[in-house]
Amino acid sequence: MAGNIQAIRGMHDIPPEQTPLWQHLETSVRDVLRRYGYREIRLPVVEKTELFKRSIGEVTDIVEKEMYTFEDRNGDSLTLRPEGTAGCVRAGIENGLLHNQLLRLWYLGPMFRHERPQKGRYRQFHQIGVETFGIPGPDIEAELILLSHRIWRELGLDDVHLEINTLGTAEERAAYRAELFQYLSDHYEELDEDSKRRTHTNPLRVLDSKNPALQELIEAAPRLSQYLGQASRDHFDRLKSNLDAVGVAYRVNPRLVRGLDYYCHTVFEWVTERLGAQGTICAGGRYDGLVEQLGGRATPAAGFALGIERLVALLEEAQAPVPAYPPHAYVCTAGEAAETYGMGLAERLRDADPRLRVQLNCGGGSLKAQLKRADRSGAGAAIIIGEQELADEVVGVKNLRQTGEQETLHESALCEYLTGVISHQELG
DSSP states (O other): OOOOOOOOTTOOOOOTTTHHHHHHHHHHHHHHHHHTTOEEOOOOSEEEHHHHHHHTOTTSHIIIIIOEEEEOTTSOEEEEOSOSHHHHHHHHHHTTOSTTOOEEEEEEEEEEOOOOOBTTBOSEEEEEEEEEESOOSHHHHHHHHHHHHHHHHHHTOOSOEEEEEEOOOHHHHHHHHHHHHHHHHHTGGGSOHHHHHHHHHOGGGGGGOOOGGGHHHHHTSOOGGGGOOHHHHHHHHHHHHHHHHHTOOOEEOTTOOOSSTTOEEEEEEEEOSTTTTOOEEEEEEEOTTHHHHTTSOOOOEEEEEEEHHHHHHHHHHHTOOOOOOOOSEEEEEOSHHHHHHHHHHHHHHHHHOTTOOEEEOOSOOOHHHHHHHHHHHTOSEEEEEOHHHHHHTOEEEEESSSOOOOEEEOHHHHHHHHHHHTTTSOOO
């Protein structure tokens, strides 16, 4: 006999007991985005592999080792998206959204990277991405940080800290990269294997190493700030002034770099100590060259992505209150005629008050068994329909959350009664 088929390693189900927390998080973020004037865009999960090679960089860990890439039946190389920004830029160019326009967009969905699964890092993970186009100044960067800051406030998360840095222009970064490469080459034998490889592919990523044995060497490395021109310094100073003016605390982290090649000027991360090594819950920055790199006209751009799995873990760790949505009423029936009537009654109740959540018993069972199901559902009241109720053109109503006798009501009074009985539950 064949064994059970299990989920792919690093790709997890989200059972019904967990989805309310996900829904709460997603609803809260959507609400904040609407309040800031951002519009949703929906993007394919699969893109041409070339898109990510050109945007992320062919010598990055993501492209070299982590992407899920395959040939389709036409022989085209396709990839499950490892991140969302490149696809959003591609969609903007293809649909003519970017030319002479100021855009604020967001998207939500799964991303895929073949990494070693661990807490907070999965092979299928979910992100909410926020992207802006056509706005060159640090004001939009400040808005993105303010927006993310408001999300933490809406979710009740206070143990989250902001780190910022500037990468300057591509030319400034290239000059620094050459100097950093020379420094790391001079200390090559002191590096671990991962840092040796990165020295030749993306030396800035060595600065992000978490290996304790390398921290002294990294601290002594040349600093990018030494290679910044006045315009880049002014840009970063204006961002800091904006954040100071609105009271958002931050720490300038000169070692903060992003793992994707397309970033320039401002980069930022929101981090927490509560999740161990996977403490970054939101990261982003400016990427002015990416639109042109992917075939569009030169367009300033900035954005961020937040990791839903890590935020869910943080909410669970913080024991943040999550709204529950049990039925307000559970309809119990005895007999075929009562079952048919109960189905119609449930529909009429939903029509009468769209806020009412009404669950119909399905699958039969004695009234005693149905009442047990009603109680387990968390419903505020049970509506009971049997032969006698049908004959008398009434229904029985039992308040499941308070003591008291079962009542008998005509259908015309039922909706008003239910609204009163469940007033302690949030209708929504």
